[in-house]
Amino acid sequence: MLSYIIKRIIGIIPLLIGITIISFLVIHLAPGKPTELMLQMNPKAALEAQEKLDKIFGLDRPLHIQYLTWLKDFFRFDFGVSFIDGRPVRDKIFERMPITILINVLALLVIFIFSIPIGIKSAIRRGSFFDRSITIFVFLGFAAPGFWLALILMDLFSVRLGWFPVSGITSLDFENFSHLGKIADVAHHLILPIFVASIGGLAGVSRYMRQSMLNIIHQDYIRTARAKGLSERLVIYRHALRNALLPIITILGLSVPGLISGSVIFESVFSIPGMGKLMVDAVFARDYYTIMGGLVLSALLTLIGNLLADITYAYIDPRIRYGKK
Amino acid sequence: MGKNKLAVFGVGVIIILSLAAAFAPFISTHDPAAINIKDALLGPSRQHFLGTDQLGRDIFSRMIYGSRVALSIGLVAVGIAAIIGIVLGSIAGFYGGWIDSLIMRFVDIMLCFPRFFLILSVVAIVGPNIFNVMVIIGLTGWMGVARLIRAEILSLKSRDFISASRALGANNFHIIFRHLIPNGIGPVLVSFVFGVAGAILTEAGLSYLGLGVQPPKASWGNILFEGRAVLGVGWWMILFPGLAILITVLSFNLFGEGLRDIINPRTRE
Numbered sequence: 001m002l003s004y005i006i007k008r009i010i011g012i013i014p015l016l017i018g019i020t021i022i023s024f025l026v027i028h029l030a031p032g033k034p035t036e037l038m039l040q041m042n043p044k045a046a047l048e049a050q051e052k053l054d055k056i057f058g059l060d061r062p063l064h065i066q067y068l069t070w071l072k073d074f075f076r077f078d079f080g081v082s083f084i085d086g087r088p089v090r091d092k093i094f095e096r097m098p099i100t101i102l103i104n105v106l107a108l109l110v111i112f113i114f115s116i117p118i119g120i121k122s123a124i125r126r127g128s129f130f131d132r133s134i135t136i137f138v139f140l141g142f143a144a145p146g147f148w149l150a151l152i153l154m155d156l157f158s159v160r161l162g163w164f165p166v167s168g169i170t171s172l173d174f175e176n177f178s179h180l181g182k183i184a185d186v187a188h189h190l191i192l193p194i195f196v197a198s199i200g201g202l203a204g205v206s207r208y209m210r211q212s213m214l215n216i217i218h219q220d221y222i223r224t225a226r227a228k229g230l231s232e233r234l235v236i237y238r239h240a241l242r243n244a245l246l247p248i249i250t251i252l253g254l255s256v257p258g259l260i261s262g263s264v265i266f267e268s269v270f271s272i273p274g275m276g277k278l279m280v281d282a283v284f285a286r287d288y289y290t291i292m293g294g295l296v297l298s299a300l301l302t303l304i305g306n307l308l309a310d311i312t313y314a315y316i317d318p319r320i321r322y323g324k325k
Numbered sequence: 326m327g328k329n330k331l332a333v334f335g336v337g338v339i340i341i342l343s344l345a346a347a348f349a350p351f352i353s354t355h356d357p358a359a360i361n362i363k364d365a366l367l368g369p370s371r372q373h374f375l376g377t378d379q380l381g382r383d384i385f386s387r388m389i390y391g392s393r394v395a396l397s398i399g400l401v402a403v404g405i406a407a408i409i410g411i412v413l414g415s416i417a418g419f420y421g422g423w424i425d426s427l428i429m430r431f432v433d434i435m436l437c438f439p440r441f442f443l444i445l446s447v448v449a450i451v452g453p454n455i456f457n458v459m460v461i462i463g464l465t466g467w468m469g470v471a472r473l474i475r476a477e478i479l480s481l482k483s484r485d486f487i488s489a490s491r492a493l494g495a496n497n498f499h500i501i502f503r504h505l506i507p508n509g510i511g512p513v514l515v516s517f518v519f520g521v522a523g524a525i526l527t528e529a530g531l532s533y534l535g536l537g538v539q540p541p542k543a544s545w546g547n548i549l550f551e552g553r554a555v556l557g558v559g560w561w562m563i564l565f566p567g568l569a570i571l572i573t574v575l576s577f578n579l580f581g582e583g584l585r586d587i588i589n590p591r592t593r594e
Contacts, residue, residue, distance in 0.1 A: 014430060015430070015433055015434055015437060018430065018431070018433075018434030018437075019434055019437055019438070022434060022435070022438070023446075026443070026446050026447060026450070027450065029450070139575060139578060139579070140571070140575070142574070142575075142578055143522070143570075143571050143572075143574040143575035143578060144567075144571050145526055145529050145530065145533075145567060145570050145571070145574075146530075147530060147533050147549070148529075148533075148563070148566075148567035148570065148571070151549065151552070151553060151556065151563050152563065152564070152567070154556060155556050155557055155560060155563060159556055159557035160557065257436070257437070257438070257439040257440065258439070258440075260439040260442070261439040261440050261441035261442065262441075264439075264441040264442065264445065264530075264534070265441070265530050265534070268534055269553075276441075279442060279445055280445065280536070282449070283445045283446070283448060283449040283536060284535075284536075286449055291445070291446050291449050292446075294442060294446075295438065295442050295443065295446045298438065298439045298442040299437040299438045299439070299442075301439075302437050302438070302439060303437055306437075
């Protein structure tokens with residue numbers, strides 16, 4: 001197991017290098033330098049000042065040197081300084097990452113908890129009313145834009161009915177709450193965002209679960225299990241489910257980038273101070289160092305998510321651990 | 326059985342939408358960009374079928390013109406993704422070896438980026454407008470196509486008819502473009518249809534953030550963006566464009582499912 005994990009981690013290194021190169025190039029292929037933008041806001045600054053700034057930011061050096069310098073800083077988690085408020089990008093990102101990770105982990109949990117029983121039931125009662133309703137839900141879930149759903153829910157439950165807060169993650173009087181009260185307050189704020197974040201995944205994963213279960217149910221060993229007189233419960237939950245779950249772990253791993261992508265949308269809709277919102281604000285302000293840091297770290301989160309999925313898979317299925325590759 | 330009817334429904338909606346886009350000037354009841362402050366924020370009526378926005382612009386007309394934006398972004402973005410994906414995927418599948426590893430690692434790396442983060446980063450640099458949005462969605466959406474066509478070509482290239490063609494003196498170019506791609510294109514075509522749906526959703530999301538198609542040009546996403554400011558009042562600005570996106574994306578997905586069943590009967594249930 002350990003050797004498998006080590007092998008996977010080594011396999012990640014080229015991806016990591018690729019990610020940093022692409023992120024670096026995306027920002028540096030920009031027409032005009034970031035320092036020009038800084039000076040646009042300050043008409044008094046002369047060309048001389050620009051050269052000075054270029055030197056400070058290292059923009060007067062050749063591209064590959066700039067990349068290596070940036071990479072060296074990157075591995076020390078030094079992403080430069082935000083143009084907006086002069087704060088280190090590292091602090092800005094790291095104070096916002098926990099909330100994004102929290103929402104996405106909770107969303108994954110919701111997806112996992114609900115889609116698996118739904119998938120199983122659709123597969124066993126294939127063609128039933130339940131199965132057909134779920135199929136309709138899946139198609140709608142795929143097609144409904146998340147931000148639109150969020151707006152409708154906000155309009156209905158927050159603005160009209162007043163059941164949920166309209167935006168943010170804490171109430172104004174948050175500081176006065178007890179510990180438990182604080183947790184309850186945040187939970188109250190997060191119900192709608194988590195619902196919106198998980199709806200697409202819920203549709204997708206229950207579909208895959210159904211398919212996976214259908215594939216398994218028709219295999220010989222299931223017939224054998226039935227033939228030796230096991231109860232239907234035991235056949236489905238002991239024998240079929242375990243194997244049907246395997247591909248789902250991969251699917252959950254693959255849904256990580258989609259979830260993080262979604263943070264951009266639902267954090268903006270619900271004004272949640274997470275990485276997605278930070279990214280959108282940075283794009284409006286053309287805050288290049290924040291954008292670059294956010295881009296690299298979002299890819300890094302995806303890599304970690306995929307790695308965790310792979311390791312879980314190998315832990316559950318020995319064929320992967322000892323297999324050819 | 327019901328599935329075929331659903332696919333036909335999808336195609337029907339797509340045709341109606343294309344007609345609406347093509348004949349937008351004749352169908353729309355008002356100038357989509359005409360500002361008329363005294364008619365601001367009116368609900369749906371006989372004058373304004375789907376109401377008006379904060380500036381008194383007619384939502385129905387804006388949505389009709391918005392269908393042009395949605396369809397053209399869907400088609401152009403998928404076209405760009407298709408060209409890149411097919412070229413890189415078939416080169417990787419056909420030549421194998423280090424070329425294959427190099428291209429497929431590049432695909433893996435691109436897939437590590439959450440798509441919206443990558444798109445936003447590029448938008449920050451090149452600026453938001455309809456042309457840039459099309460190109461960026463295309464440039465960030467070719468990886469699936471590349472993987473699909475590579476897999477198809479890998480399974481085709483050792484078949485007898487390829488050896489026969491080679492024996493007859495065909496060069497690599499001829500084999501790739503006349504034999505491998507035409508025979509392996511089926512599943513890829515299906516992915517294009519789903520791709521259009523995805524591109525329309527992405528554009529709507531970007532425009533909703535205010536980083537996609539810019540007003541006064543109307544897009545379904547930017548009507549929603551403006552509707553957000555009047556949440557709780559102008560429900561028509563939120564309900565109708567969202568429904569348009571939902572129905573359009575649903576139709577492309579249903580069409581894609583139907584197409585998949587035609588191309589690969591094994592997936593039929």
